[in-house]
Amino acid sequence: MIKTVHVSHIGRVRSVNEDSAWIRNLDTGYILGIVADGMGGHLAGDTASRLAVETLVNDLGTLEPGLSHASLSAALSDAILHANEVIFRTASTDDKYHNMGTTVVAALLNDTEGVIGHIGDSRAYKIANKAVIQLTEDHTLVNELFKNGQISKEDVSHHPRRNVLTRALGTDAEVKVDLDTVKLEEGEVLLLCSDGLSNLVSNEQIIQVAGNLELALEDRADRLLQLALLAGGDDNITVALFELQKEGSVDTETGCES
Numbered sequence: 504m505i506k507t508v509h510v511s512h513i514g515r516v517r518s519v520n521e522d523s524a525w526i527r528n529l530d531t532g533y534i535l536g537i538v539a540d541g542m543g544g545h546l547a548g549d550t551a552s553r554l555a556v557e558t559l560v561n562d563l564g565t566l567e568p569g570l571s572h573a574s575l576s577a578a579l580s581d582a583i584l585h586a587n588e589v590i591f592r593t594a595s596t597d598d599k600y601h602n603m604g605t606t607v608v609a610a611l612l613n614d615t616e617g618v619i620g621h622i623g624d625s626r627a628y629k630i631a632n633k634a635v636i637q638l639t640e641d642h643t644l645v646n647e648l649f650k651n652g653q654i655s656k657e658d659v660s661h662h663p664r665r666n667v668l669t670r671a672l673g674t675d676a677e678v679k680v681d682l683d684t685v686k687l688e689e690g691e692v693l694l695l696c697s698d699g700l701s702n703l704v705s706n707e708q709i710i711q712v713a714g715n716l717e718l719a720l721e722d723r724a725d726r727l728l729q730l731a732l733l734a735g736g737d738d739n740i741t742v743a744l745f746e747l748q749k750e751g752s753v754d755t756e757t758g759c760e761s
Contacts, residue, residue, distance in 0.1 A: 504747075504748055504750065505528075505534055505612065505615070505687070505745055505746065505747055505748070506720050506745070506746045506748050507526045507527070507528070507534065507536060507720075507743070507744065507745050507746075508526070508720045508721050508724050508743070508744050509524045509525075509526045509536070509538075509724065509741070509742060509743035509744070510724045510725055510728050510741070510742050511524055511739070511740065511741040511742075512728050512731075512732065512736070512739070512740045512741075513739055514699060514731075514732070514736040514737060514738050514739050514740055515732060515735065515736035515737065516735075516736065516737045516738070517738065517739055519546070519548070519549055520549070520739045521540065521541035521542065521548035521549045521551075521552055521605075521739055522538065522539065522540050522541070522552060522697050522699070522739040522740070522741040523537075523538075523539045523541070523549075523552035523553045523555065523556045523605075523741075524536075524537060524538045524539070524556070524695075524741050524743055525537045525556045525559075525560055526743045526745075529563070529564055529566070530564075531564075531565070531566050531567070531568045532568050532569075532613070533563070533566060533568075533575075533611055533612060533613055533617075534610075534611075534612040534617070534745065535559070535560070535563055535564075535609070535610070535611050535612075536609065536610045536693075536695055536743045536745060537555070537556050537559050537560070537607065537608070537609040537610075537695075537743075538607070538608050538609075538625050538695045538696060538697055538741050538743050539551075539552035539553075539555040539556055539605045539606060539607045539608075539625065539672070540552060540605060540606040540623065540624075540625050540697040540698060540699070540739065540741070541553075541555075541603065541604070541605040542603070542604055542605065542606075542668075542671070543594075543600065543601075543602055543603030543604060546599075547594075547599065547600045547601075547602075547603035548603060548605065550593070550600060550603060551590050551594075551600075551603040551604055551605040551672070551673050552605040554586065554589050554590050554593065554605075554673075555583075555586045555590065555605050555607050555672055555673070558582065558585055558586035558589050559582045559583065559586055559607075559609055562578075562581070562582035562585055563578060563579065563582050563611060566578055569613075570613070572613075572616065572617075572618065572684070575611055575613060575617060575618050576618045576620075576682050578611070579609060579611045579618050579620045579680075579682070580620055580680045580682060582609075583607060583609065583620050583622065583672070583680045584678070584680060586607065586672060586673070587622075587672050587673055587675075587677075587678045588676075589673075590603065590604065590605065590672060590673025591673050591674070591675065591676055593673075594673060594674075602674065603673060603674075604668075604671040604672055604673040604674035605623070605671065605672045605673060606621075606622060606623025606624055606625040606668070606671060606672065606697070606698075607620070607621060607622050607623065607625065607672050608620075608621040608623075608625040608626060608627050608639060608695050608696075609621070609695075610627065610685065610693060610695060610745065612685070612687075612745070615686060615687045615688070615747055616684070616685070616686045616687075617684075617685055617686075618682055618683070618684060618685070619638055619639065619682065619683045619684075619685050620680050620681065620682050620683075621639045621680070621681050621683075622642060622670050622671060622672045622678060622679075622680060622681070623641075623642050623668050623670060623671050623672065624641040624642060624643050624666075624668060624698050624701075625639075625695070625696065625697050625698065626638075626639050626641070626694075626695070626696055626698070626701050627639045627683070627685070627693065627694065627695050628693070628694040628696075628709060628713075629685060629687075629691060629692070629693055629694075630691065630692040630693075630694060630709065630710060630713045630714045631688065631690075631691040631692075631714075633710060633714060634710065635706045635709050635710050635713075635714075638683050638685060639681065639683065640681065642668055642669045642670035642671075642681075643665065643666070643667060643668055643669060644664050644665075644667040644668075644669055645658075645659050645662045645664060645665045645667070646659070646669075647669060648662070660702070665702075666698070687745065687746075687747040688747060689747050689748070689749060690716055690746075690747065690748075691746070691747055692713050692714065692723075692744055692745065692746045693744070693745040693746075694709065694713055694727075694742065694743070694744055695742075695743040695744075696727075696740075696741060696742050696743070697738070697739060697740065697741040698738065699731060699736075699737075699738035699739045699740035699741065700727060700728070700731050700740050700741070700742055702738065703730070703731045703734035703735060703736075703737075704727060704730045704731050704734065708727075708730055709727070712726045712727050712730070713727065713744065720744055720746050723744060724742045724743075724744050727742050728740050728742055
């Protein structure tokens with residue numbers, strides 16, 4: 504069985520939590536998790552991330568059971584594109600939401616396999632066999648500079664423009680969704696997070712905490728959040744975890760939303 508949990512924190516600097524998240528076992532048998540990190544100032548970022556989550560939940564909450572992997576991928580992509588339309592239309596018709604947008608990373612699982620869709624720099628990681636694998640690629644200026652050989656890997660985390668996105672949800676009428684496949688084996692963990700975590704918590708720390716199967720999943724999520732806060736907490740922090748546990752394990756939390 505897959506256990507899920509998520510936590511979110513405003514951080515130590517920001518006055519508003521512009522992250523939104525949702526993770527739950529759907530009535531149709533699928534498991535859906537979403538993390539969105541809004542931007543736009545005032546309440547615009549908060550609105551953009553909330554609209555992204557609400558649209559995905561509404562579109563995917565009534566999926567027909569037993570869909571193929573290809574159909575799941577298409578459904579997730581369509582839902583994210585629909586969210587882009589909703590956010591872009593809202594921003595275009597109301598001045599207070601002008602230029603708002605959000606990142607999104609979402610996982611839609613059917614039993615132990617599924618698909619991840621993302622736009623922006625919110626990430627998905629798989630923690631398995633004392634290793635961490637980043638499943639998503641950041642849509643950021645510094646990542647493009649790194650891929651083109653213009654900066655080193657060490658420069659990425661300290662570059663003054665490291666937060667500049669090359670792709671976001673809702674900022675343009677059209678957007679491309681990146682899709683990746685994920686499969687969990689027993690004891691493996693899937694992590695979705697905003698950059699408030701990934702910018703401050705190292706891969707080694709993620710392995711040590713998320714991969715510690717002796718800790719309850721809720722405690723692992725909270726420890727990751729606390730590590731980001733201890734490292735400065737200069738952004739909103741959101742963590743969502745999925746773990747494939749042994750049959751017979753007790754699921755103490757089926758999901759929550761913010």
